[in-house]
Amino acid sequence: MLTEAVETGCDFRALVRQHQATVFSIALHFLRDRATAEEVAQEVFFSLHRNLHQIETPAHAAAWLRKVAVQRSIDEGRRRSRRPQVALADVAEPAACIRPGDPLLSELLRKLVATLPEAPRMVMVLRYQEDLEPAEIAAALEMPVATVKSHLQRSLALLREKLARCGVGESGWTG
Amino acid sequence: MDWLEDELRRALAREEPPVGFAKRVIARSARGPSGARRWLAAAAMVVVAVGAAGAWRQHQGYQTKQELMLALRLASAPMHRVQLEVKDISQ
Numbered sequence: 001m002l003t004e005a006v007e008t009g010c011d012f013r014a015l016v017r018q019h020q021a022t023v024f025s026i027a028l029h030f031l032r033d034r035a036t037a038e039e040v041a042q043e044v045f046f047s048l049h050r051n052l053h054q055i056e057t058p059a060h061a062a063a064w065l066r067k068v069a070v071q072r073s074i075d076e077g078r079r080r081s082r083r084p085q086v087a088l089a090d091v092a093e094p095a096a097c098i099r100p101g102d103p104l105l106s107e108l109l110r111k112l113v114a115t116l117p118e119a120p121r122m123v124m125v126l127r128y129q130e131d132l133e134p135a136e137i138a139a140a141l142e143m144p145v146a147t148v149k150s151h152l153q154r155s156l157a158l159l160r161e162k163l164a165r166c167g168v169g170e171s172g173w174t175g
Numbered sequence: 176m177d178w179l180e181d182e183l184r185r186a187l188a189r190e191e192p193p194v195g196f197a198k199r200v201i202a203r204s205a206r207g208p209s210g211a212r213r214w215l216a217a218a219a220m221v222v223v224a225v226g227a228a229g230a231w232r233q234h235q236g237y238q239t240k241q242e243l244m245l246a247l248r249l250a251s252a253p254m255h256r257v258q259l260e261v262k263d264i265s266q
Contacts (some may be wrong), residue, residue, distance in 0.1 A: 012204065013197075020192050020196055021190065021191050021192065024192035024196070025188075025189040028190060034193070037192075038192060038193060041200075042200055045200045045204070046204060101182075105186070106182065106185055106186035109186040109187075110187070113186070124187070128180070128186075129187040129188065129189060156179060156180075159183075
């Protein structure tokens with residue numbers, strides 16, 4: 001395994017250190033639970049360890065980890081879906097005024113993204129956390145590019161609408 | 176790019192996992208399969224061993240039965256002859 005790692009440049013320890021934030025954050029932003037996100041991230045890396053012989057290049061490792069993190073997070077989300085979830089209507093409107101760059105706005109956005117259905121939520125995480133292009137998201141989620149674009153547009157419109165109702169938006173910031 | 180996309184990038188920025196995460200993952204991976212997996216492998220080996228032993232016993236039983244049947248067939252021929260002779264004498 002060590003020889004393979006030297007040949008491909010895929011050293012397990014280096015891969016864990018390099019990609020731990022990506023894998024953990026995909027699970028965290030999708031599931032909104034730190035403990036579960038840590039468990040999911042650990043499972044993803046154990047899976048990488050078992051399949052390291054299939055990894056050909058560091059770029060392949062990055063794509064593989066992202067894809068497995070997405071799948072495991074979705075699976076975990078489905079397991080947890082029997083428990084009560086936060087609905088869009090349940091997200092409280094901010095009591096204080098919110099300005100661009102405000103941590104309160106970030107928290108509100110994270111809550112709103114968490115209310116999106118499974119597929120558009122993961123599309124949003126990959127687009128804005130990982131900065132992936134629609135084609136890359138489509139490959140990771142195994143869905144058509146047009147569907148990815150549609151999820152992005154609808155989710156943005158939904159968030160804009162909800163934020164406007166909270167008095168947060170380009171045309172009129174609260175306060 | 177609009178303000179909402181900027182805010183989303185800020186809100187969904189990558190976060191570092193808890194301290195010691197990488198160390199824990201590397202240490203557990205180096206230990207090999209987890210306890211549960213080890214137990215599962217051991218249980219599978221026991222099932223295979225018990226199955227093989229049962230099959231071997233069944234095979235041995237079949238062989239013994241075949242030998243016994245052959246012995247009975249061999250023994251029955253002279254017995255039949257004697258039986259016929261006894262029958263002739265009595266008539």
